[in-house]
Amino acid sequence: METRKGENTRMSKRQMTVVGGGLLGAAIAYGAARAGTSVRILDQGDSALRASRGNFGLVWVHGKGTTMPDYVQWSKEGLRLWPELQNELMELTGVDAGLQQPGGFWLGFDEKDVEARAVALDKINQDGGDVPFQMMDRAELRQYLPGLGDAVVGGSFCSLEGQANPLMLLRALHAALKAKGVDIISGVDIAKVEHDAATGTFVAIAKDGQRWKSDRLVLAAGLGNATLAPQVGLLAPIKPTRGQVLITERLKPFLDYPTNKCRQTKEGTVQLGSTAEDVGYDDGTSADKIEWLARRAVETFPVLGQARLVRAWGALRPLTPDGYPIYQESETCPGAFVVSSHSGVTLAASHCYVLGPWTSGLTQTPREFKSFRGERFLDPNASFSNGY
Amino acid sequence: MATDTFFSIPEPSAAGRVTITFEGEPLSVPAGISVAAALLAGGVKTFRSSVVGGGPRAPYCMMGVCFECLVEIDGVPARQSCLIPVREGMAIRRQIGAVELQFGAGEEA
Numbered sequence: 001m002e003t004r005k006g007e008n009t010r011m012s013k014r015q016m017t018v019v020g021g022g023l024l025g026a027a028i029a030y031g032a033a034r035a036g037t038s039v040r041i042l043d044q045g046d047s048a049l050r051a052s053r054g055n056f057g058l059v060w061v062h063g064k065g066t067t068m069p070d071y072v073q074w075s076k077e078g079l080r081l082w083p084e085l086q087n088e089l090m091e092l093t094g095v096d097a098g099l100q101q102p103g104g105f106w107l108g109f110d111e112k113d114v115e116a117r118a119v120a121l122d123k124i125n126q127d128g129g130d131v132p133f134q135m136m137d138r139a140e141l142r143q144y145l146p147g148l149g150d151a152v153v154g155g156s157f158c159s160l161e162g163q164a165n166p167l168m169l170l171r172a173l174h175a176a177l178k179a180k181g182v183d184i185i186s187g188v189d190i191a192k193v194e195h196d197a198a199t200g201t202f203v204a205i206a207k208d209g210q211r212w213k214s215d216r217l218v219l220a221a222g223l224g225n226a227t228l229a230p231q232v233g234l235l236a237p238i239k240p241t242r243g244q245v246l247i248t249e250r251l252k253p254f255l256d257y258p259t260n261k262c263r264q265t266k267e268g269t270v271q272l273g274s275t276a277e278d279v280g281y282d283d284g285t286s287a288d289k290i291e292w293l294a295r296r297a298v299e300t301f302p303v304l305g306q307a308r309l310v311r312a313w314g315a316l317r318p319l320t321p322d323g324y325p326i327y328q329e330s331e332t333c334p335g336a337f338v339v340s341s342h343s344g345v346t347l348a349a350s351h352c353y354v355l356g357p358w359t360s361g362l363t364q365t366p367r368e369f370k371s372f373r374g375e376r377f378l379d380p381n382a383s384f385s386n387g388y
Numbered sequence: 389m390a391t392d393t394f395f396s397i398p399e400p401s402a403a404g405r406v407t408i409t410f411e412g413e414p415l416s417v418p419a420g421i422s423v424a425a426a427l428l429a430g431g432v433k434t435f436r437s438s439v440v441g442g443g444p445r446a447p448y449c450m451m452g453v454c455f456e457c458l459v460e461i462d463g464v465p466a467r468q469s470c471l472i473p474v475r476e477g478m479a480i481r482r483q484i485g486a487v488e489l490q491f492g493a494g495e496e497a
Binding site for chain 1: 439440455466485486487488489490491492
């Protein structure tokens with residue numbers, strides 16, 4: 001049995017081990033399983049620093065990839081593929097991942113920020129981005145966002161965007177994994193991964209000594225990738241950034257579009273976010289940040305002053321130094337892959353439909369993945385900023 | 389039987405009694421207890437309706453966690469009745485469905 005101690009030698013023709021059962025690991029494992037690969041997931045379970053829990057739920061592109069055109073196209077592809085994933089998961093599992101794509105708004109509180117935004121969005125398209133966007137002043141924004149506060153001076157709109165429910169997406173993916181017969185082994189903390197060059201196989205070793213053998217290995221362990229990737233010839237210098245978010249009671253619908261500051265879910269709650277804090281591995285909350293988020297939300301939509309907050313929580317984003325993902329197969333240990341991204345919702349469908357077959361060895365490495373190699377962080381002349 | 393309460397409050401209370409109303413009907417209850425306790429002892433079975441399915445709901449945890457006991461108190465919607473002490477003259481109504489934010493003048497589209 002998969003969960004007992006000792007080496008597991010049962011292996012199908014193409015056995016894949018995915019380390020990490022969050023939004024990335026689950027999407028890739030599902031994409032691999034539906035392509036015919038035999039997959040197991042090794043997941044920390046409830047003790048994991050689950051970035052999926054802190055995801056704000058935006059399905060987003062405009063403003064992303066200002067310094068990396070390949071990431072603009074990759075994000076656009078994610079938005080294009082999303083409806084297919086939503087329908088497939090709904091049909092297979094009956095779980096609604098909550099996708100709505102009415103378009104999305106970025107809101108600015110400062111004239112300079114709004115001007116800088118327009119310049120950045122223009123540059124993305126000068127570089128070939130082809131991302132539809134529209135700058136709007138407050139009066140125009142109010143036609144779409146009734147009740148917008150005077151503190152908002154302007155913003156931008158992109159018709160491709162929307163939102164989903166990160167928690168329901170994770171639940172839908174896990175239900176889909178079960179439906180496809182994927183082994184989900186929970187409560188294991190993988191400390192070590194080894195490659196046997198002679199047989200071309202991998203072993204994942206848990207802290208308690210349990211071992212799992214496979215001939216493909218996908219590291220989707222979030223912050224854990226930083227220490228696991230170098231063991232199979234890969235690089236993933238991931239660091240945590242804390243995001244705190246708030247959620248209100250369920251309210252009658254008043255906000256038809258998601259914004260970068262707040263969004264109303266299908267269920268009626270309004271999610272307010274988020275902070276970006278460098279506090280190491282502390283995923284707690286703090287009164288000063290909760291107050292700041294609440295104040296900003298009321299400035300954005302004064303009517304939110306009437307709403308009651310029901311929860312606040314923190315989660316850690318697994319960020320690369322430049323904020324862009326790492327997707328790479330190891331050259332020294334072929335069959336080992338590292339995948340790191342903090343956009344587990346926006347890119348969920350791409351992770352499923354593109355990375356699933358790719359990590360299974362069924363498709364060539366997509367051309368744009370040259371930009372997503374971990375070695376870019378070794379360039380001594382480069383400096384990085386991740387936008388957080 | 390359906391109108392009998394499952395709950396009772398030990399008498400007598402040294403703090404005396406207050407009168408509150410639930411859906412306009414007066415209830416005499418011991419002072420100092422929570423609104424939720426007072427309504428349960430008064431035989432109220434449905435405090436609110438589910439935002440999702442519309443079904444009837446009543447207090448579950450009685451300690452501020454489950455949000456099942458929401459009622460409107462003196463015009464303020466969605467209050468956690470298990471955390472709020474009764475006061476003389478309090479007007480309490482069921483919380484039906486989700487709260488609707490009230491746009492003020494100049495805020496509507």
